[in-house]
Amino acid sequence: MKKAIMFDLDGTLINSLPDIAHAMNHALAENELPIHDVDKYRYMVGDGVINLAKRAVCETQDRMEQVLGCYRAYYALNCAVRTHPYDGIRELLHTLRQTGMKVFVFSNKDQQDVETVCAHYFPDFAFDAVRGRVDGVPVKPAPDGALAILRAHGIDPAACWYVGDTNTDMRCGNAACMETIGVTWGFRDEQELIECGAKHIAKAPCDILTIVSEK
Numbered sequence: 001m002k003k004a005i006m007f008d009l010d011g012t013l014i015n016s017l018p019d020i021a022h023a024m025n026h027a028l029a030e031n032e033l034p035i036h037d038v039d040k041y042r043y044m045v046g047d048g049v050i051n052l053a054k055r056a057v058c059e060t061q062d063r064m065e066q067v068l069g070c071y072r073a074y075y076a077l078n079c080a081v082r083t084h085p086y087d088g089i090r091e092l093l094h095t096l097r098q099t100g101m102k103v104f105v106f107s108n109k110d111q112q113d114v115e116t117v118c119a120h121y122f123p124d125f126a127f128d129a130v131r132g133r134v135d136g137v138p139v140k141p142a143p144d145g146a147l148a149i150l151r152a153h154g155i156d157p158a159a160c161w162y163v164g165d166t167n168t169d170m171r172c173g174n175a176a177c178m179e180t181i182g183v184t185w186g187f188r189d190e191q192e193l194i195e196c197g198a199k200h201i202a203k204a205p206c207d208i209l210t211i212v213s214e215k
Contacts, residue, residue, distance in 0.1 A: 002215060004128075004155050005096060005208075006146060006178065008164035009107035009114060010045060011186030013089050014121055017041055018082035019075070024056050027070035031063055042187040046166040048108040048139040072110065079113055080120040086185055088205035093125050095209060102128040102153060104160075106146050108139045108168070128153065141168045143176035150176075163208065167196035181211060 010016045018038060025035040036044075036056065044055040053068040054061065096103055105127050107114045114132030129149045137144050150157055162173030165186025173180035174197045181200045182193030190201055200211045 001159070002101065002161055002179070002212065003159045004102040004104060004150070004153070005161040005163060005212070006104040006106050006149065006173075008166075008169045009105055009109060009117065009132075011165035011188070012163055012169070012183055013105070014083050014085050014117065015186075016079070016083040016117070017045070017187065019079055020045055020052070022082065023075035023078055024052065024067075024071050026074050027053075027067045028056060030070050031067050033057060033060060033063060033067065045187060046108065046168045048133055049110060076113065076116070079117055083117065083121070085121050086205065090122065090125070092205040092208060093122065096212070097125070099212070101212075102155070104129045104149050104153075105131065106140075106149060106172075107132045109133060141171035141175060143172055146172060146176045146178070161212065163202070165193075167192050170196040170198050173197075179215075181208060183208075 007013055021038040021041040028035050044052050050068065053064050053071060057064050057067050093103060105114065105118060109132045111132040111134050114130055118127060118130050131145055131149055133139050150160060157177040160178045161181055162178040163181045163183060164170065164173065165183045166188045170180050170182055170193055180198050181202050182198030183202045184190045193201060202208045202211065
């Protein structure tokens with residue numbers, strides 16, 4: 001029987017793409033580099049802010065560190081401007097809590113940004129753990145951070161669901177031996193999720209409740 005559920009953040013609980021794109025385009029413009037359409041960021045995000053910056057600067061990798069620093073400073077102050085939770089997510093979280101499950105967030109965002117965004121958009125919901133990128137720990141798809149959350153709460157990976165919207169999430173969840181649920185309302189499509197090992201597909205937040213209850 002499952003005891004917990006672990007969610008990715010960007011593209012799964014919240015649509016943060018507008019704020020991420022705006023902050024990175026600001027950083028690129030500040031460094032006199034070309035900016036990108038918002039939709040293009042769907043395929044830049046998901047692997048942590050360092051990889052985001054590498055992809056955003058394209059062939060000008062010698063400017064990556066400057067752009068990264070500018071992005072981090074700007075996003076820290078503007079990470080909750082255009083972002084919003086997906087419809088039905090707040091209700092989903094509260095319903096899951098009523099079942100007695102522990103509810104975790106595990107993201108490749110920097111730790112402080114994860115804490116800021118979760119506190120802003122879910123002020124009435126107390127996650128059991130909120131974890132982002134921390135120095136010295138590899139980002140997803142490496143399972144290290146996810147397993148650290150589970151160890152801290154005494155939960156076997158087989159007793160936890162992992163929910164995300166990208167191939168990075170599915171690879172992380174499977175590597176950690178959690179049961180994966182891919183969501184199609186985020187930044188990537190259903191085919192990518194299935195090809196990368198999603199055990200279940202949710203097309204709306206209410207589908208997660210159905211999947212969980214069937215188990």
